[in-house]
Amino acid sequence: MNIKSLIKLGIALVLIIALTPCSNLEQRAEAFSNQVIQQGAVGDDVIELQSRLQYLGFYNGKIDGVFGWGTYWALRNFQYEFGMKVDGLAGQETKAKLVKASKYHESHVKEQLKQGNKFSHYGGTDIAKQGEGKPSKKQPTGNNAQQGGNQKAQNQTGAKGNQAAPQKQAAPSKVTAANTPNGFSQNDIQLMANAVYGEARGEPYEGQVAVAAVILNRLESATFPNTVSGVIFEPLAFTAVADGQIWLTPNERAKSAVLDAINGWDPTGNAIYYFNPDTATSSWIWGRPQIKKIGKHIFCK
Amino acid sequence: MVRGILITLLTIGVAGAAFWGYQEHQEKNAILQNAENNYQRAFHDLSFQMDLLNDKIGTSLAMNSRESLSPALAEVWKITSQAHNDVGQLPLTLVPFNKTEEFLANVGDFAYKTAVRDLDNEPLTDDEYKTLKSLYKESGKIQNDLRKVQQMVLKDNLTWMDVELALATEGAPADNTIIDGFKTVEKTVESYSETEFGAGMVKIKKEDENFQHLQGKPINKNEALEIAKKWSSLGKGVETKVTENGEGSDYGFFSVSIEDKKKDIHSTMDITKKGGYPIWFLVSRDVEESNLSLNAASEKAIAFLKDHDFKDLDLFESAQYDNIGVFTFVGKSDDVRIYPDSIKVKVALDNGGIIGLSAEDYLKSNHAREISKPKITATEAKEKVNPNVKIMEERLGVILNDLREEVLCHEFTGVLGDDTYRIYINAETGVEEKVEKLHNAEQIYEDVV
Numbered sequence: 001m002n003i004k005s006l007i008k009l010g011i012a013l014v015l016i017i018a019l020t021p022c023s024n025l026e027q028r029a030e031a032f033s034n035q036v037i038q039q040g041a042v043g044d045d046v047i048e049l050q051s052r053l054q055y056l057g058f059y060n061g062k063i064d065g066v067f068g069w070g071t072y073w074a075l076r077n078f079q080y081e082f083g084m085k086v087d088g089l090a091g092q093e094t095k096a097k098l099v100k101a102s103k104y105h106e107s108h109v110k111e112q113l114k115q116g117n118k119f120s121h122y123g124g125t126d127i128a129k130q131g132e133g134k135p136s137k138k139q140p141t142g143n144n145a146q147q148g149g150n151q152k153a154q155n156q157t158g159a160k161g162n163q164a165a166p167q168k169q170a171a172p173s174k175v176t177a178a179n180t181p182n183g184f185s186q187n188d189i190q191l192m193a194n195a196v197y198g199e200a201r202g203e204p205y206e207g208q209v210a211v212a213a214v215i216l217n218r219l220e221s222a223t224f225p226n227t228v229s230g231v232i233f234e235p236l237a238f239t240a241v242a243d244g245q246i247w248l249t250p251n252e253r254a255k256s257a258v259l260d261a262i263n264g265w266d267p268t269g270n271a272i273y274y275f276n277p278d279t280a281t282s283s284w285i286w287g288r289p290q291i292k293k294i295g296k297h298i299f300c301k
Numbered sequence: 302m303v304r305g306i307l308i309t310l311l312t313i314g315v316a317g318a319a320f321w322g323y324q325e326h327q328e329k330n331a332i333l334q335n336a337e338n339n340y341q342r343a344f345h346d347l348s349f350q351m352d353l354l355n356d357k358i359g360t361s362l363a364m365n366s367r368e369s370l371s372p373a374l375a376e377v378w379k380i381t382s383q384a385h386n387d388v389g390q391l392p393l394t395l396v397p398f399n400k401t402e403e404f405l406a407n408v409g410d411f412a413y414k415t416a417v418r419d420l421d422n423e424p425l426t427d428d429e430y431k432t433l434k435s436l437y438k439e440s441g442k443i444q445n446d447l448r449k450v451q452q453m454v455l456k457d458n459l460t461w462m463d464v465e466l467a468l469a470t471e472g473a474p475a476d477n478t479i480i481d482g483f484k485t486v487e488k489t490v491e492s493y494s495e496t497e498f499g500a501g502m503v504k505i506k507k508e509d510e511n512f513q514h515l516q517g518k519p520i521n522k523n524e525a526l527e528i529a530k531k532w533s534s535l536g537k538g539v540e541t542k543v544t545e546n547g548e549g550s551d552y553g554f555f556s557v558s559i560e561d562k563k564k565d566i567h568s569t570m571d572i573t574k575k576g577g578y579p580i581w582f583l584v585s586r587d588v589e590e591s592n593l594s595l596n597a598a599s600e601k602a603i604a605f606l607k608d609h610d611f612k613d614l615d616l617f618e619s620a621q622y623d624n625i626g627v628f629t630f631v632g633k634s635d636d637v638r639i640y641p642d643s644i645k646v647k648v649a650l651d652n653g654g655i656i657g658l659s660a661e662d663y664l665k666s667n668h669a670r671e672i673s674k675p676k677i678t679a680t681e682a683k684e685k686v687n688p689n690v691k692i693m694e695e696r697l698g699v700i701l702n703d704l705r706e707e708v709l710c711h712e713f714t715g716v717l718g719d720d721t722y723r724i725y726i727n728a729e730t731g732v733e734e735k736v737e738k739l740h741n742a743e744q745i746y747e748d749v750v
Contacts, residue, residue, distance in 0.1 A: 035594030289549025
């Protein structure tokens with residue numbers, strides 16, 4: 001009984017502490033969530049991590065919300081300088097030290113990110129001067145002039161205003177970069193997603209991964225071009241290209257199928273051809289050694 | 302009577318003309334589509350070559366030995382000529398595209414001259430190194446601009462035939478996104494420090510070895526189904542289907558598909574006949590939100606691999622794509638990383654469920670290895686690394702070199718400028734086996750323009 005009530009008391013205490021507003025409003029401003037942030041992560045915590053590291057001068061790259069190599073080295077340097085275990089992971093201790101040592105002008109950072117401006121977040125310089133001066137198209141010009149005024153007060157009201165706006169709460173703040181698998185740009189992925197969607201939008205998911213995998217297998221094959229666009233636009237290689245279906249807008253599923261294929265999933269067993277047995281007119285394709293059938297397509301060597 | 306015949310003849314004539322017209326129209330469309338495809342191909346190819354060019358120049362910056370620098374520069378030369386070719390195929394007669402062409406020619410000249418020179422006797426001078434650096438920067442800018450145009454083209458389905466039409470009808474190019482985009486490519490815009498496109502080494506596949514290292518007895522269809530059920534952990538009330546591989550496959554496998562119609566989850570996998578190992582495994586379901594951090598997800602992936610008897614693995618890379626975490630593991634033996642033994646695991650960040658595994662590379666290459674002691678110490682190896690690279694981490698690793706042989710290397714991770722490189726020095730011969738530029742996150746171009 002005693003233990004139970006103790007636990008209850010403990011929980012109550014923790015809640016009280018958690019809910020009590022801190023005196024320093026700026027630091028309270030949602031300093032990190034509970035997660036351990038590691039390389040490859042994307043999102044708000046990474047934006048904050050990069051901003052804080054930049055504030056201290058460790059991080060000189062772009063604040064884009066993706067934990068890449070630049071952020072990794074910056075974090076390790078920070079851990080080294082502050083006498084912590086150097087592991088490149090932003091765990092509880094690292095985050096606590098970081099919050100203590102730096103400031104995070106969240107509204108400034110998020111506003112700049114939203115507008116897609118070039119900006120920085122160094123300590124010791126007026127934050128208002130670290131954004132792009134020119135007014136955004138979407139925003140009335142008055143906004144910028146105001147920002148130049150009392151910057152701290154502006155920050156706080158700005159942050160509160162953000163929270164009050166319902167549509168902003170729904171949409172998490174925007175990261176301005178994305179992870180891409182080694183050797184492929186987002187445009188490559190988009191182009192492949194177009195091809196996959198045009199060729200196999202009615203197919204099961206693994207059938208779509210399979211079509212993307214065939215494109216990739218062709219890249220590696222000596223008998224096919226060695227660029228994504230070369231393979232896709234090779235005359236008569238894909239019917240969806242010949243009849244223009246490739247320009248339909250692909251859905252997210254086609255895109256993630258492409259990502260899976262690029263990341264190494266190959267449901268076809270290294271096939272470099274496939275055909276639909278119901279519509280295939282060439283007898284040559286029937287002569288290829290068949291590996292397997294996925295959905296409506298037969299995949300072959 | 303005559304009138305009747307006339308009417309019939311006329312009707313036939315009109316119908317014939319209509320049919321002929323329709324056919325002509327179809328043909329014209331097919332040809333237009335074809336021409337459009339050729340333009341698209343040239344354009345996307347150009348963009349790809351610029352990616353490659355930027356990457357290769359960047360990689361050569363971190364190289365130190367003639368053995369690796371000469372081939373790299375020769376490749377730069379090759380890429381410039383291909384890119385030049387692509388520019389030539391685009392219908393840009395009225396758009397000035399001199400700067401890009403000039404740039405390509407410059408890079409090509411520089412690369413050719415240095416590639417054919419004996420770099421052992423005459424290494425790169427400081428000036429040449431500077432040139433290389435500035436070319437790298439320049440190519441990064443052009444790459445970026447091109448990507449922006451490419452993004453617009455893909456997003457709005459812009460066609461080159463429209464560009465041509467606009468150019469042909471109005472004389473002066475009107476307000477056209479593609480043309481405008483190319484004009485910005487020409488203009489020197491603010492530079493972006495980011496570059497990407499690392500030459501992913503885990504991706505490089507060894508020649509097909511058809512799972513020759515696998516141990517175990519052949520399994521039958523029923524056993525395959527049992528194995529698959531264990532993997533998918535979907536429980537009862539599911540529809541299952543097992544099919545054998547076709548005759549064209551190099552190795553024997555069963556494909557098992559398990560579908561839970563109630564929950565709308567579909568899981569599929571291929572299992573080797575010999576030993577019943579999972580080649581790949583995919584669960585298709587929507588992952589709408591992320592409640593888990595990438596770090597927590599990596600713990601799940603590690604636990605999952607342990608549960609399924611994959612041993613001696615090291616987490617090598619992790620990346621978050623929207624609400625999915627993808628983790629790459631590589632083999633490990635006494636602190637030596639075995640890069641050819643790679644496994645990928647996909648974790649859904651909504652509930653931490655494992656939604657994919659790709660073990661093909663691992664199953665094909667994993668076997669008992671004798672890893673010899675390095676003949677060259679890390680300090681000796683470090684001297685072979687380009688002195689401009691600031692080395693941050695070092696370890697031993699087995700990689701596949703360009704000849705697709707497994708070699709033991711000293712691996713150095715270091716920084717040069719804004720880029721991170723991984724450099725492999727052969728631990729036996731001291732040869733610089735591989736230099737790779739590790740890719741950074743790629744800027745999202747949407748809404749930026």
